[in-house]
Amino acid sequence: MRLREPANRVSPRAIAHWAIEYLLFWGLGFGLAWGVAAWLGDRPRDGVPRWITAHVGWLPVLIGTIGVLTVTVAPVWRYRVHRWEVSADVVYTRTGWFSREWLLVPISRIQNVHTEQGWLERLLGLARLRVHTASHTGSSEVSGLRVQVATRLAEDLAHRAHDLSDDAT
Amino acid sequence: MTTPAEDPPQTPPEPPATPANTPTERPGTRANAPTERPGTRANAPTERPGSRVDASTELPAPPADGSPERPVLRGAAGAERPVPPADGPAERVGPWVEDGGEGGVPLQGEELRGLVVSAGEEARPDGRVRRLHPLTFVVGAAREMAALVGAGATGLLVGGMSTAFYFALIGLAFGLAWHVATWAIFTYRVHEDRFESRRALVGRTVKSIPRERIRGVDISSTLGHRLLGLAIVHVDAGADGGEIVLNAVSLREAERLRRVLLARARVTPSSGPRRRRLARIRRRWFLYAPLSGAYLLTPFALAGSLLGTLYNLGDDLGLITRDRVEHLGRDAAGLPTGVVVLVILLFLTAMPIASVIVFTLFNWDFTVYERDGSIVAERGLVTRRSVALERRRVRGVELSDNPFERLAGVVRLGALVTGLGDAAHRGRLLPAAPREVAVALASGVLGPVPGPLITHPQAARDRRLVRATMPPLLAAAVWLAVGNLWLTGLCLVAAVAAVPLGLDRYRQLGHADDGVRLTVRSGSLRRRQYVVEHGAIVGWRVRRTLFQRRAGLATLHAAVGAGEGGCAAVDMSESDALALAASITPSWITPFLD
Numbered sequence: 001m002r003l004r005e006p007a008n009r010v011s012p013r014a015i016a017h018w019a020i021e022y023l024l025f026w027g028l029g030f031g032l033a034w035g036v037a038a039w040l041g042d043r044p045r046d047g048v049p050r051w052i053t054a055h056v057g058w059l060p061v062l063i064g065t066i067g068v069l070t071v072t073v074a075p076v077w078r079y080r081v082h083r084w085e086v087s088a089d090v091v092y093t094r095t096g097w098f099s100r101e102w103l104l105v106p107i108s109r110i111q112n113v114h115t116e117q118g119w120l121e122r123l124l125g126l127a128r129l130r131v132h133t134a135s136h137t138g139s140s141e142v143s144g145l146r147v148q149v150a151t152r153l154a155e156d157l158a159h160r161a162h163d164l165s166d167d168a169t
Numbered sequence: 170m171t172t173p174a175e176d177p178p179q180t181p182p183e184p185p186a187t188p189a190n191t192p193t194e195r196p197g198t199r200a201n202a203p204t205e206r207p208g209t210r211a212n213a214p215t216e217r218p219g220s221r222v223d224a225s226t227e228l229p230a231p232p233a234d235g236s237p238e239r240p241v242l243r244g245a246a247g248a249e250r251p252v253p254p255a256d257g258p259a260e261r262v263g264p265w266v267e268d269g270g271e272g273g274v275p276l277q278g279e280e281l282r283g284l285v286v287s288a289g290e291e292a293r294p295d296g297r298v299r300r301l302h303p304l305t306f307v308v309g310a311a312r313e314m315a316a317l318v319g320a321g322a323t324g325l326l327v328g329g330m331s332t333a334f335y336f337a338l339i340g341l342a343f344g345l346a347w348h349v350a351t352w353a354i355f356t357y358r359v360h361e362d363r364f365e366s367r368r369a370l371v372g373r374t375v376k377s378i379p380r381e382r383i384r385g386v387d388i389s390s391t392l393g394h395r396l397l398g399l400a401i402v403h404v405d406a407g408a409d410g411g412e413i414v415l416n417a418v419s420l421r422e423a424e425r426l427r428r429v430l431l432a433r434a435r436v437t438p439s440s441g442p443r444r445r446r447l448a449r450i451r452r453r454w455f456l457y458a459p460l461s462g463a464y465l466l467t468p469f470a471l472a473g474s475l476l477g478t479l480y481n482l483g484d485d486l487g488l489i490t491r492d493r494v495e496h497l498g499r500d501a502a503g504l505p506t507g508v509v510v511l512v513i514l515l516f517l518t519a520m521p522i523a524s525v526i527v528f529t530l531f532n533w534d535f536t537v538y539e540r541d542g543s544i545v546a547e548r549g550l551v552t553r554r555s556v557a558l559e560r561r562r563v564r565g566v567e568l569s570d571n572p573f574e575r576l577a578g579v580v581r582l583g584a585l586v587t588g589l590g591d592a593a594h595r596g597r598l599l600p601a602a603p604r605e606v607a608v609a610l611a612s613g614v615l616g617p618v619p620g621p622l623i624t625h626p627q628a629a630r631d632r633r634l635v636r637a638t639m640p641p642l643l644a645a646a647v648w649l650a651v652g653n654l655w656l657t658g659l660c661l662v663a664a665v666a667a668v669p670l671g672l673d674r675y676r677q678l679g680h681a682d683d684g685v686r687l688t689v690r691s692g693s694l695r696r697r698q699y700v701v702e703h704g705a706i707v708g709w710r711v712r713r714t715l716f717q718r719r720a721g722l723a724t725l726h727a728a729v730g731a732g733e734g735g736c737a738a739v740d741m742s743e744s745d746a747l748a749l750a751a752s753i754t755p756s757w758i759t760p761f762l763d
Contacts (some may be wrong), residue, residue: 001744001751003711004763025456051651053203090757099714104750104757109707134730138708 003102006085006092010059013124014082014144018075020120026067033062084142086153089164093140105138107165109133113157115150129153258428268625298356305417305749306348308393357415364404366413378404384562384588386427387595389554390417402426405589411739428558431543448599448610450535457601457607458528459521460573461581467527468519527630532600537610544584544614556595562587564705564731565686566598566611567696568618569628572673574601575696582607583699584614585732596732612699618700619688622679628720630675634750637671638664670694680738680749687727687753689738699736708749713743723752 040048040056057124077097084093091105121127121143126145127150145153220278350370351643357366365377387403394400399417402427409565418426533550544563547555565585574580582599589596598614599607611618645660681688687706690698710726717723725746728735738746751758 001747003761004749004762006761015754055651085761087760090760092761099712100718101713103708103712104710104761105708106754106757133707133728135707135728135734137710137726137735138728138730 001095006083006094008084010079010082010084010142010144011126011146012079012150013146015079016073017120017124017126017144019071022067022071026063026070030060030064030067032121043050047129049099079144082138082142082144084145085107086157091140091155091157093142095140095142101136105131105133105140106126107157107160109138110157113161115147115154124143127151203230220442223489230570246303252453269449288459293644296358296360298358300356301415302399302422303352303415304397305352306345308391308397308417310401357413359426363682364430366415380411380430383430384428384586385557385559385595387554387556388423388427389549389552390420392551395553404430405595412500426543431541431557431559444538444540446536447613448602448606449601450532450548450602454579455525455529455532456602457574457577457579458524460577460579461524461571461601464524465520465529468516468523471523483737528600536596537614539613544598548600556597558586558589558596560582560614562731563614564729565699565701565736566615566618567732568607568611568700570696571694578604580604580607582610582733585699585729587705587731589731611631615700615702616686617683619681619683619686622681622688622690623678625678625738625740626722626742626745628722628742629678632716632720632722632740633675633678634668634671637667637674641667678739681740682749682753687749689727689736691737691739699732701727701729701736703753705731706753709754710735711746711750723747 037056037060040053042052044053074097081097081100082095085093086092086107089107091103091107091110093103095101095103110131113130115127115129117127125147126143127145127147128141129145129150130139130141132139142150150154178303255455281339284703292479351368354370355366355368359365360380362381363377363379364383365375367376368374385403387405388400389403390400394417397417398420400420400423402415402423403416404413404415404556409739415426489721530550532548535546535548537544537546539545539560542560543557544560545555545557547553563584563586567583567585568582569583569680579601580599580603581597581601584596584598585597599610602610608618641660641664645657645664648654648656648660670693675692677690677693677696679690686700688698688700690696706727707726710728711724712724713722721743722740723743723746724737725741727737727750738749741749747758747762
C-alpha cells in the first residue's frame with residue numbers, strides 16, 4: 001500500500017527560487033565562517049583553546065562544501081518531490097527533499113487559506129499557498145506556485161471550506 | 170495556529186471573495202491549468218508589479234440568518250463583524266473588540282445602580298451591568314501593602330524614620346486609591362450572545378467574548394480571596410490568549426457565572442445527580458511527588474526566589490554595596506569543604522521532602538467531577554483552583570510518565586481540549602495516580618482506552634538505536650580527531666549508555682485503534698500515550714526521511730486541533746501507517762492510494 005503522487009508539479013521557476021535562497025543562506029554562512037577563521041588565524045590566542053585555533057581553517061571549507069552541494073542538488077531534488085493536488089474533498093501535498101512529507105487535509109477542516117509572496121517570489125512571479133487547520137501539524141504550505149494558480153486556489157478552497165465546514169475542529 | 174506575525178496587517182483591502190469571483194470549476198476538477206482570463210482578478214497582480222500581492226483569503230462571513238455556530242460579534246460601536254470559526258487561525262479578528270479612545274458613551278446612571286449580586290439567581294444571561302465585589306481592592310492591595318509595610322518596617326529598623334519610609338507610605342496611599350478607582354470603573358455583563366467587560370473612565374476599553382467561543386471558566390482563589398469569600402474568574406476564549414479576568418467576585422457569583430457561561434450547550438436537565446465525582450486524589454499519592462523531575466527542583470526555585478527577593482529588597486534600601494557582595498563571595502569561597510558537603514547533603518535531603526510539600530500545596534484534595542456537561546478539576550491547598558472543561562471540547566487524553574513513575578506504576582493524566590490555552594496546566598486531570606485509576610478516569614472522561622498496543626516493526630528498533638547512539642558517537646569522533654582522549658572516552662561511555670535507552674524507546678512504541686479512538690505511544694524518558702477521538706482528527710501527515718524510506722518506515726502524524734496539535738505514531742511500516750489512516754478516514758486516503 002503506497003500513496004500515489006499528487007497530480008500537479010509546482011512551477012519550474014521554483015527551482016531558481018530555491019537555488020537563490022540556498023545560495024544566499026549558505027553564502028552568508030560561508031562568509032561568516034571565513035571571517036571567523038581569518039580572525040582566529042592559525043596562531044594561538046588567549047582564551048581560545050589550542051585545538052580550536054589549529055583546526056578553524058577547516059570551518060569555511062566544510063561550510064562551503066555543504067553549501068555547494070545544497071545549492072546544486074537540493075533545488076532540483078525539491079522540484080521533483082514537490083507536488084500538489086486538490087480533489088473533491090481533500091488537499092493533498094507532497095513536500096520536502098531529504099525528508100518528505102505527505103499531507104492530507106480534508107477541505108471541510110480547513111479554517112483559513114491565504115497566499116504569500118516574499119520579494120524573491122515577487123520577482124519570479126511565484127507565490128506560496130498556506131492552508132491552515134485548527135492544528136499546526138495539519139497545516140500545509142505549498143511554495144513555488146505561480147501567482148495566478150495560488151490566488152485562484154486560495155479563493156476556491158476558501159469557498160469550498162466555508163460550504164463544508166462546521167466548527168472545523 | 171498562526172501567530173499574528175504571520176498575518177501581515179498591511180493586507181491590502183482586497184474585495185472579499187464573493188461568489189462572483191469564484192472560479193466556475195466544480196470541486197471535482199483540478200485547478201491546475203491556469204485558464205487565461207485577461208482582466209480577471211487572478212491576473213491583476215502581474216499588472217501591478219509594485220503593489221504587494223498578498224491576497225489573504227479568509228473564510229467568508231456566515232450567512233445572515235446567523236446559524237448558532239457562528240455568532241455575530243457586535244462591537245461597541247454597533248458594527249457587526251463576522252466571527253471566524255472557533256479556534257480558527259483567522260484569529261486576527263480577535264476574540265474581542267478593543268475599543269479604546271474617547272467618544273465612548275458614558276454608562277447610564279440606571280445601569281450604575283443596583284450592581285450587587287442578589288442571591289439565588291437564575292442561570293441565564295440577564296444583560297445586567299455588574300461590578301466586581303467591593304472587597305476586591307482589599308485583596309488587590311494586600312500584596313502591595315504587605316510589601317510596603319515590610320519595606321517600611323525594615324527601613325525603620327535600619328535607618329530610622331527615613332525618606333524611604335515616607336515614600337512607602339505615599340506609595341501605599343496611591344496604591345489604595347488606584348485599586349478603588351479600578352474597581353469603580355470596571356464593569357461586566359453577560360449578554361445573550363457574548364460576555365463583555367468594560368473599563369470606562371475617560372477612554373473606554375471593551376473586551377467582548379462571543380459566548381460560543383468560551384472554552385472554559387476557571388475559578389481560582391488566593392489565600393486572601395478565600396478569607397474574604399471571594400474568587401478570581403478567568404473566562405477563556407481559545408488558545409490565542411483571549412481571556413477576561415474578573416478579580417474578584419463573590420464565590421456565589423463565580424459559580425453563577427460559570428453556570429451561565431457554560432450553559433450554552435443547552436444540556437437537558439439530567440435525571441441523574443447534577444454533580445458526579447469521577448476521581449479524587451488520595452493522601453499517599455502525595456508520596457509520588459519525588460518521582461517526577463519538576464517537583465524535585467522546587468527547593469532550588471524556592472531558594473532562588475528567596476535570595477532574589479532579599480537582594481532586591483536590600484538593594485532598594487541601599488544595604489547591598491559592591492564591597493559587601495565581594496566580602497560575601499570571599500567568605501563563601503573560604504568555607505571549609507565539610508560545610509559545603511553538609512549544605513549539599515542538606516539540599517539533597519530537602520529535595521524529596523520539599524517536592525512532597527509543594528506537590529501537596531498544589532494538588533491538595535485534587536477532585537475531578539462532572540457537572541452540567543463540563544469536567545471540573547479542583548485542586549490546591551492555599552490557592553484553590555478550579556478548571557471547568559466543556560465536555561464536548563475534550564477530544565482526547567494524554568497519559569504521560571517517566572521511567573521512575575513507570576517502575577512505581579504511576580501516571581499523569583491530561584485532557585486534550587480544543588483551543589485551551591496553557592493546556593499543560595489547565596488540562597490536567599490527575600497529577601500522579603496509579604495507572605488503573607488514571608485509565609479509569611480517562612474512560613470516564615473520554616471512553617475506553619484502546620488496547621493492547623500493536624508493536625512497531627524491527628526496523629524501527631534499529632532506527633531508535635541509531636538515533637540514540639549516533640550523537641555521542643559523532644561527538645566522540647570529533648574529539649578523537651581533535652585529540653582529546655578524555656572527552657572521547659566520555660562520549661563513548663555515553664554512547665554505550667544510550668543503547669538501553671534506544672531499546673526502551675523502541676519498546677514503548679505502539680499504536681492501537683478500536684474504531685472510535687486512536688491511541689499512540691512513544692518516548693522513554695518522557696513517555697506519552699495519546700488517546701484521540703477519530704472525529705478530532707483534522708488531517709494526516711506522513712513523514713519519511715531518506716533513512717526511513719530505505720527502511721520502509723513512516724511516521725504517521727494525526728493532526729488534532731487540541732493539545733500540542735497532534736500525535737505521532739513513530740516508525741510504523743509504510744503500509745501499516747497508510748492502512749491505519751485509511752481505516753479511520755477512508756474517504757481522505759483511499760483516493761490517493763496506488
